[in-house]
Amino acid sequence: MTEAALPQSRRAPIREATAWDRLKTNRNWLGFWFMVPAAAFLILFLAYPLGLGIWLSFTDTRIGRPGEFIGIENYEWVLGDRKFQDAVFNTLFYTTIASIAKFAIGLYLAILLNHHLPFKAMIRAIVLIPFIVPTVLSAIAFWWIFDPTFSIISWTLKEMGWRTTNINFLGDTWNARWSVIFANVWRGVPFIAITLLAGLQTVPPSLYEAATLDGATRWQMFRFITYPLLTPIIAVVMTFSVLFTFTDFQLIKVLTNGGPAGATELMATMSYNTAILGGKIGEGAAVSTAMIPFLLGAIMISWFGLQRRKWQQGED
Amino acid sequence: MASVTIRDVRKAFGNVQIIHGVNIDIADGEFVVLVGPSGCGKSTLLRMLAGLENISAGDILIGDRVVNHVPPKERDIAMVFQNYALYPHMTVADNMAFSMSLRNAPKAEIKERVDKAAKILGLEKLLERYPKQLSGGQRQRVAMGRAIVRDPQVFLFDEPLSNLDAKLRVQMRTEIKELHQRLRTTTVYVTHDQIEAMTMADKIVVMHDGIVEQIGAPLDLYDRPENLFVAGFIGSPAMNFIRGKLGSGGFLADGGFHLPVGAAPAGSDGKPVVYGLRPEHIRIDSAGVPAEVVVLEPTGSETQVVLRAGGQDIIAVFRERLTAKPGEMIPIAPSLPIAHLFDAETGKRLVA
Numbered sequence: 001m002t003e004a005a006l007p008q009s010r011r012a013p014i015r016e017a018t019a020w021d022r023l024k025t026n027r028n029w030l031g032f033w034f035m036v037p038a039a040a041f042l043i044l045f046l047a048y049p050l051g052l053g054i055w056l057s058f059t060d061t062r063i064g065r066p067g068e069f070i071g072i073e074n075y076e077w078v079l080g081d082r083k084f085q086d087a088v089f090n091t092l093f094y095t096t097i098a099s100i101a102k103f104a105i106g107l108y109l110a111i112l113l114n115h116h117l118p119f120k121a122m123i124r125a126i127v128l129i130p131f132i133v134p135t136v137l138s139a140i141a142f143w144w145i146f147d148p149t150f151s152i153i154s155w156t157l158k159e160m161g162w163r164t165t166n167i168n169f170l171g172d173t174w175n176a177r178w179s180v181i182f183a184n185v186w187r188g189v190p191f192i193a194i195t196l197l198a199g200l201q202t203v204p205p206s207l208y209e210a211a212t213l214d215g216a217t218r219w220q221m222f223r224f225i226t227y228p229l230l231t232p233i234i235a236v237v238m239t240f241s242v243l244f245t246f247t248d249f250q251l252i253k254v255l256t257n258g259g260p261a262g263a264t265e266l267m268a269t270m271s272y273n274t275a276i277l278g279g280k281i282g283e284g285a286a287v288s289t290a291m292i293p294f295l296l297g298a299i300m301i302s303w304f305g306l307q308r309r310k311w312q313q314g315e316d
Numbered sequence: 317m318a319s320v321t322i323r324d325v326r327k328a329f330g331n332v333q334i335i336h337g338v339n340i341d342i343a344d345g346e347f348v349v350l351v352g353p354s355g356c357g358k359s360t361l362l363r364m365l366a367g368l369e370n371i372s373a374g375d376i377l378i379g380d381r382v383v384n385h386v387p388p389k390e391r392d393i394a395m396v397f398q399n400y401a402l403y404p405h406m407t408v409a410d411n412m413a414f415s416m417s418l419r420n421a422p423k424a425e426i427k428e429r430v431d432k433a434a435k436i437l438g439l440e441k442l443l444e445r446y447p448k449q450l451s452g453g454q455r456q457r458v459a460m461g462r463a464i465v466r467d468p469q470v471f472l473f474d475e476p477l478s479n480l481d482a483k484l485r486v487q488m489r490t491e492i493k494e495l496h497q498r499l500r501t502t503t504v505y506v507t508h509d510q511i512e513a514m515t516m517a518d519k520i521v522v523m524h525d526g527i528v529e530q531i532g533a534p535l536d537l538y539d540r541p542e543n544l545f546v547a548g549f550i551g552s553p554a555m556n557f558i559r560g561k562l563g564s565g566g567f568l569a570d571g572g573f574h575l576p577v578g579a580a581p582a583g584s585d586g587k588p589v590v591y592g593l594r595p596e597h598i599r600i601d602s603a604g605v606p607a608e609v610v611v612l613e614p615t616g617s618e619t620q621v622v623l624r625a626g627g628q629d630i631i632a633v634f635r636e637r638l639t640a641k642p643g644e645m646i647p648i649a650p651s652l653p654i655a656h657l658f659d660a661e662t663g664k665r666l667v668a
Contacts, residue, residue, distance in 0.1 A: 204399065204401065206397050206398075206401035207401050207403060209368055209395075209397070209401065210395070210397060210401035210403075210462075211403075211414075212367075212368065212388050212389065213366060213367075213368075213388050213389065213394065213415075214389070214414050214415035214418060214462075214466075215389035215418050215419060216389075216414075216418055220418060224403075224414070224418075228405040229404065
């Protein structure tokens with residue numbers, strides 16, 4: 001009787017796993033589908049425009065007229081163009097000076113903020129402000145600061161009796177170059193300062209205590225302990241900084257639009273002006289494609305020159 | 317080498333006083349261990365000695381020089397940190413040579429000193445490695461090597477073994493002690509582990525809440541603890557404290573049983589006291605106090621037993637193997653003629 005009462009039929013027999021079952025539980029298959037949205041996004045908005053840009057640089061496309069493949073004609077024209085050579089010089093000058101200044105000031109600020117200061121949290125927040133403000137907004141602010149008539153700097157200097165005339169910040173070749181570099185440094189310093197500060201905070205305090213007992217001065221501690229331990233983060237942050245500065249567009253576009261007489265024309269603004277405003281899409285694309293070797297070079301330097309040091313390897 | 321004198325030293329962080337007047341005399345070549353629970357101020361005291369913390373009041377002397385305001389590097393001391401504080405981007409050799417290269421010592425002299433220290437510690441084959449490529453014990457040795465290279469007047473150790481596993485700890489303990497016997501450099505060693513203190517020290521300083529509870533040779537502290545804190549801190553498992561009264565018949569526990577006290581302190585009749593009984597000083601005696609076996613913990617070499625008598629738990633350690641089962645009664649008695657008696661109010665040792 002009891003045997004008959006057992007609900008034997010309720011337990012379904014274990015069936016063979018179908019191909020679909022296996023697929024459902026396969027982590028690689030699932031992982032692939034998780035990756036698809038991100039990959040689609042990257043392909044659509046990064047890889048496709050990049051590929052299209054490179055392709056366009058080999059055509060004679062103009063606005064309103066699909067172009068034809070013309071080989072490296074655009075590059076021949078661009079390389080021989082005096083304006084392009086100036087833009088390359090301006091971009092290299094702008095990137096080099098601004099990156100060095102941003103690194104020096106950023107490192108100094110990071111070290112300062114790593115000490116126990118009164119109102120530390122507030123000072124850190126203030127340091128971040130230039131980074132938070134949209135670039136165009138800060139560019140407009142600098143535009144006013146550098147205004148030939150209403151510049152607050154000129155006004156202050158005149159009030160203090162140090163000058164009698166206004167400074168022509170954006171109208172003079174070298175003044176304009178230094179002014180845009182100043183604005184770029186102002187904007188780029190927080191990123192470097194905060195990142196390096198994060199790096200500084202990973203250095204164990206006991207290392208400094210050990211160095212104190214070993215007889216190191218403050219400078220020696222920086223030179224022999226802080227700096228070497230910070231190099232991996234410096235490498236990363238400076239690579240990013242160089243890439244961002246090299247491709248800078250917004251600040252220049254708003255402040256000088258490449259002027260005066262092309263003194264602050266960077267490769268990015270030249271590409272835009274040629275392709276979009278001048279309508280010569282093929283040539284413009286060639287200008288921006290010409291940035292790629294420079295950027296790859298910067299990445300290679302940081303990759304090979306500053307890659308993981310020997311002391312970072314090995315087990316923990 | 318030098319002696320170290322700590323005279324009425326105090327330390328306050330803001331309004332909070334951490335160290336309340338500490339006096340310690342450390343002879344030249346002595347191995348002194350500062351021991352106490354976390355937060356007792358032992359590490360702070362060591363850091364004051366190193367010059368990493370200011371001294372709020374009192375004097376610290378190294379040799380006969382007051383070093384209160386002498387910067388750390390001029391105190392001629394070397395310190396081994398709990399986390400070793402090795403420079404991760406320098407090789408073992410560079411770590412050990414760092415202090416000398418800062419002083420622009422000649423290369424040949426640096427090499428000679430580093431090689432000598434490496435030889436003492438068996439690090440010759442590891443000199444070109446980075447700290448990450450070393451095991452915990454090897455890093456510990458490099459940290460000691462860094463101290464040895466400096467040939468200081470005083471070695472300071474701040475809980476150097478607490479990051480190591482149990483087996484390595486015992487091994488390094490022996491190595492440090494052997495090193496001290498070889499170099500004979502004055503050493504101040506901080507630990508919270510009383511076994512480390514007992515096994516390594518020439519002299520132990522027991523600290524608690526910023527005061528020194530007792531200073532003495534390890535066995536003095538074990539045999540004659542001056543108060544309940546030291547009695548409970550030194551020895552493992554910890555001493556049993558049985559509350560009760562002294563009377564004409566000896567000690568009468570609150571639980572209603574008697575224990576012999578040897579010579580009772582004069583004029584202590586009826587006084588509430590604490591009877592200290594070390595677990596290893598309990599023997600089985602058919603005339604003793606009947607106690608119920610609660611838990612048996614055999615460790616192989618000995619058997620640890622939790623007993624209950626008169627409502628109090630008593631831990632006993634027997635060298636022999638016990639056949640008793642939980643729930644059984646066994647009669648126990650103290651195996652020493654002299655009992656540890658403490659005043660129940662002040663916690664001070666009562667002397668007959």
